Amino acid sequence: MSPTSSTGPSTLPYRLIATDLDGTLLRSDDTVSERTRAALGRVTAAGASHIIVTGRSVPWTKHILDALDYRGLAVCGQGAQVYHAGEHRLLTSVTLDRKLAALALAKVEAEVGPLFLAASRDGMDGEVLVGPGYRIQEGPLPAVPITDPGELWAAPLNKLYLQHPDLGDDGLAEVARAVAGDLVGVTMAGPGIVELLPLGLSKATGLSLAARRLGMKAADTIAFGDMPNDVPMFGWAAHGVAMANAHAELKAVADEITDSNEDDGIATVLERLFA
Numbered sequence: 001m002s003p004t005s006s007t008g009p010s011t012l013p014y015r016l017i018a019t020d021l022d023g024t025l026l027r028s029d030d031t032v033s034e035r036t037r038a039a040l041g042r043v044t045a046a047g048a049s050h051i052i053v054t055g056r057s058v059p060w061t062k063h064i065l066d067a068l069d070y071r072g073l074a075v076c077g078q079g080a081q082v083y084h085a086g087e088h089r090l091l092t093s094v095t096l097d098r099k100l101a102a103l104a105l106a107k108v109e110a111e112v113g114p115l116f117l118a119a120s121r122d123g124m125d126g127e128v129l130v131g132p133g134y135r136i137q138e139g140p141l142p143a144v145p146i147t148d149p150g151e152l153w154a155a156p157l158n159k160l161y162l163q164h165p166d167l168g169d170d171g172l173a174e175v176a177r178a179v180a181g182d183l184v185g186v187t188m189a190g191p192g193i194v195e196l197l198p199l200g201l202s203k204a205t206g207l208s209l210a211a212r213r214l215g216m217k218a219a220d221t222i223a224f225g226d227m228p229n230d231v232p233m234f235g236w237a238a239h240g241v242a243m244a245n246a247h248a249e250l251k252a253v254a255d256e257i258t259d260s261n262e263d264d265g266i267a268t269v270l271e272r273l274f275a
Helices: 023-027 036-043 062-067 099-113 150-153 167-182 205-212 228-236 265-273
Strands: 017-018 050-052 073-076 081-084 089-093 115-122 127-128 158-164 185-190 193-197 221-225 239-242
Touching: 017 073, 023 050, 023 221, 023 265, 036 050, 036 089, 036 265, 050 205, 073 205, 081 205, 099 158, 099 167, 099 193, 150 158, 167 185, 167 193, 185 228, 193 228, 205 221, 205 228, 221 228, 221 265, 228 239, 239 265
Parallel strands: 017 050, 017 221, 050 073, 221 239
Antiparallel strands: 073 081, 081 089, 115 127, 115 158, 158 193, 185 193
């Protein structure tokens, strides 16, 4: 990722471009537009580095990175995993304390009633287990249906997914933080995706680890995102850019709002900054 033009890294407005994946870099069909590819190509050719920071765990991310011919570092699993896409190698991984997660789940269910559950197992090939009633998004992402809730806890996990039959995502996340926020981290990563994470883990912690490997700091970083799970990343980066389609919670803390993921919002900003 060394400079390949006369423009040195010290003259760049930002040396590290951190982009969320779903709703940000990817369009709704899981592709990246030619305009956005070209904009990222120009800034990396000028000496900047691009890093993907996603809530998806590695097994749900690596096929997309391969399709994009992305060979750099990726922060996956809400910061739990740092993955080297070019080498297909998991560099770091943080797991959820299952006893604390079970206690947190019990506290949430005591407030709102039974929940629908899924869980992401740790590792390069960790399965996503889906319990009865949990609604998964249609598409190619692999998931393993289970009928015995005990299976959720049988192996190390990155995260636990929660859904309520009636309560909305914002309401469920608010209750979970109120009653269990001292035990686990709670975030909302997309429609129907409320997650329990290791306490203190966020995209910001994972991004800071990956940035250090690249010799970068927060002051070097511009971040793009669309959901509340991107809030900590915006807090860490020097400049946070929310997409037009972003959740109101993220827009409220963004330094700037750009066009939507469908309308090349990342390219709009990069073309201006790196003109």
